Amino acid sequence: KLEEFLSFEQLKMSLKEAIxxxxxxxxxxxxxxxxxxxxxxxGFMDLLNFMLENLSDKHMTLGDNLKxxxxxxxxxxxxxxxxxGDLNFFSIEQAKAVIDYLxxxxxxxxxxxxxxxxxxxEELVISNE
Numbered sequence: 396k397l398e399e400f401l402s403f404e405q406l407k408m409s410l411k412e413a414i415x416x417x418x419x420x421x422x423x424x425x426x427x428x429x430x431x432x433x434x435x436x437x438g439f440m441d442l443l444n445f446m447l448e449n450l451s452d453k454h455m456t457l458g459d460n461l462k463x464x465x466x467x468x469x470x471x472x473x474x475x476x477x478x479x480g481d482l483n484f485f486s487i488e489q490a491k492a493v494i495d496y497l498x499x500x501x502x503x504x505x506x507x508x509x510x511x512x513x514x515x516x517e518e519l520v521i522s523n524e
Contacts, residue, residue, distance in 0.1 A: 411511055418500070419443065425496055434484050439493060442467065442482065446501055451512040457505045464497065 419440070426439045442464075449455040449463055467482055471490045485493065501508065 414511060438482055450508055
């Protein structure tokens with residue numbers, strides 16, 4: 396279903412599409428295991444997409460992307476709505492878990508994702524299998 400939703404048409408031939416599908420699928424199942432509500436699940440998937448778009452489209456460095464994550468998470472758990480970010484439907488514990496997940500899934504492998512999005516490479520396809 397995610398393959399259809401993401402409009403991946405060359406999954407068997409594109410390493411990039413296969414990696415992104417794996418990333419989003421792993422994130423989705425992690426959020427499901429965390430028992431996130433539908434709103435939280437949607438917000439989490441938006442956050443995954445936002446972080447990857449910052450890297451792929453905006454060519455953000457790791458430091459800049461971490462700053463964007465900080466802005467998005469700002470004010471979680473505070474009643475002062477003026478400082479609250481877009482993800483105020485997460486509890487403090489859930490926000491910490493999200494940050495930990497992003498750390499192990501994206502930030503620790505940031506150079507690999509930069510290579511995926513910004514390096515030219517030839518893809519040699521030996522067979523469809």
